[in-house]
Amino acid sequence: LATEPVLTLAGLTVGYGGVPAVRDLDLSVRPGEIMALLGPNGAGKTTTLLAAVGALPAIAGTVQALGAPLDKRVERNARRGVTLVPDNRGVFHKLTVADNLRIARRKGGTDLADVFEYFPKLKGMQGQRCGNLSGGEQQMLALAKALLPSPKVLLIDELSMGLSPIAVKDLLPRLRLIADEQRMAVVLVEQHIDLALAIADSAMVLHHGRVALSGSAELLRSQRANVEAAYFGRV
Numbered sequence: 454l455a456t457e458p459v460l461t462l463a464g465l466t467v468g469y470g471g472v473p474a475v476r477d478l479d480l481s482v483r484p485g486e487i488m489a490l491l492g493p494n495g496a497g498k499t500t501t502l503l504a505a506v507g508a509l510p511a512i513a514g515t516v517q518a519l520g521a522p523l524d525k526r527v528e529r530n531a532r533r534g535v536t537l538v539p540d541n542r543g544v545f546h547k548l549t550v551a552d553n554l555r556i557a558r559r560k561g562g563t564d565l566a567d568v569f570e571y572f573p574k575l576k577g578m579q580g581q582r583c584g585n586l587s588g589g590e591q592q593m594l595a596l597a598k599a600l601l602p603s604p605k606v607l608l609i610d611e612l613s614m615g616l617s618p619i620a621v622k623d624l625l626p627r628l629r630l631i632a633d634e635q636r637m638a639v640v641l642v643e644q645h646i647d648l649a650l651a652i653a654d655s656a657m658v659l660h661h662g663r664v665a666l667s668g669s670a671e672l673l674r675s676q677r678a679n680v681e682a683a684y685f686g687r688v
């Protein structure tokens with residue numbers, strides 16, 4: 454991956470009401486790269502993603518996206534191509550699949566036909582109300598919606614929240630394909646460590662708001678015991 458990073462967090466300290474939840478974090482992702490952001494509850498994963506889209510201001514350090522500092526307004530950053538898929542999925546339950554997709558479409562964005570190639574199941578479900586979809590189907594829809602504006606950087610908070618391991622095994626390889634084909638950088642917060650490391654290029658383990666371990670996914674796969682130790686703060 455010889456290209457420049459599309460998202461760079463440098464020396465980032467961020468938190469709530471001036472109290473740091475994440476300290477001195479360095480992170481960067483390049484086009485087509487998937488970084489798995491791992492760590493136990495409360496480690497600071499969501500906080501990191503919120504800072505990366507401009508929803509939380511930095512206490513110290515910087516966030517650069519697509520060659521410029523982040524805007525203070527989340528919508529501006531989204532329009533520039535830095536998008537968060539929140540852990541509540543951002544799907545409107547009372548609307549149909551088709552209406553959910555319609556809302557997310559943008560001029561110059563990804564074609565719906567391309568999105569249906571990644572998620573063929575959704576094509577046949579367009580008339581269904583989203584509240585009737587399974588968790589896995591809703592998560593596919595959340596990803597499909599996020600893809601429509603053609604983001605350059607996608608930050609995904611627990612894609613697999615409440616999903617069966619089978620649904621996660623189905624979903625993550627699709628994300629790999631999307632990142633490759635769309636040259637999209639992805640930061641993926643994920644609880645299924647092995648499934649995440651299997652599709653990621655790089656990974657970072659947070660513990661108590663600090664980086665406990667980071668490196669290529671290949672390295673972390675080969676040091677699985679160290680990942681476990683970092684996760685539980687035994688490093």
Ligand code: ATP
Nearest residue numbers: 469470474475492493494495496497498499500501
């Ligand atoms: P989880 O998997 O539980 O979401 P996480 O790694 O995403 O964990 P964060 O949600 O980033 O962790 O939380 C990091 C720290 O910040 C925790 O100590 C948490 O209690 C604290 N925190 C999170 N949200 C707030 C908030 N709105 N106000 C104050 N403190 C918060």
